[in-house]
Amino acid sequence: MNMELLNQEIAKIEASIDAYDEVDSQVAYACIDTITKAGFKEEAVEPLLQLIERHPAAYFGDPGMIVHFIEQFRGRYETYLIESLRRIPAITTVEMANRCINDGSHAQEFLDILRDAAANPEVGSDIRDRARDYLEFQAGK
Numbered sequence: 001m002n003m004e005l006l007n008q009e010i011a012k013i014e015a016s017i018d019a020y021d022e023v024d025s026q027v028a029y030a031c032i033d034t035i036t037k038a039g040f041k042e043e044a045v046e047p048l049l050q051l052i053e054r055h056p057a058a059y060f061g062d063p064g065m066i067v068h069f070i071e072q073f074r075g076r077y078e079t080y081l082i083e084s085l086r087r088i089p090a091i092t093t094v095e096m097a098n099r100c101i102n103d104g105s106h107a108q109e110f111l112d113i114l115r116d117a118a119a120n121p122e123v124g125s126d127i128r129d130r131a132r133d134y135l136e137f138q139a140g141k
Helices: 003-015 026-035 042-054 065-071 076-088 091-103 107-119 125-139
Strands: none
Touching: 003 026, 003 042, 003 076, 026 065, 042 065, 042 076, 042 091, 065 076, 065 091, 076 091, 091 107, 091 125, 107 125
């Protein structure tokens, strides 16, 4: 695999983040398309999660191309997601944790991680609030 290509595409996505902390969805779509066509698979998951970690409050879509790309590796990406959430919880990865809980994938572990994020004063208040919202949602199911 040409890791330089992967890094270049991730850099393009990162450069597209605007003053409102939003990723340009057309840029993200084109870059993920290039990454996919180049044959990248699971080896792109961690670098993409690290992009999200560098911009924890950024809006990457709902859920967006990056999340769709990562989630295609169900059964394998969850470990990377857990590690990412333990390093730096982000709006997008907190949402992904909730999606994993909904799927029944590592549900207890993701609930614990959401609790940790919701209680961590070093995590941005918007991310803590989102983690709390998902915890309330899961408790009400």
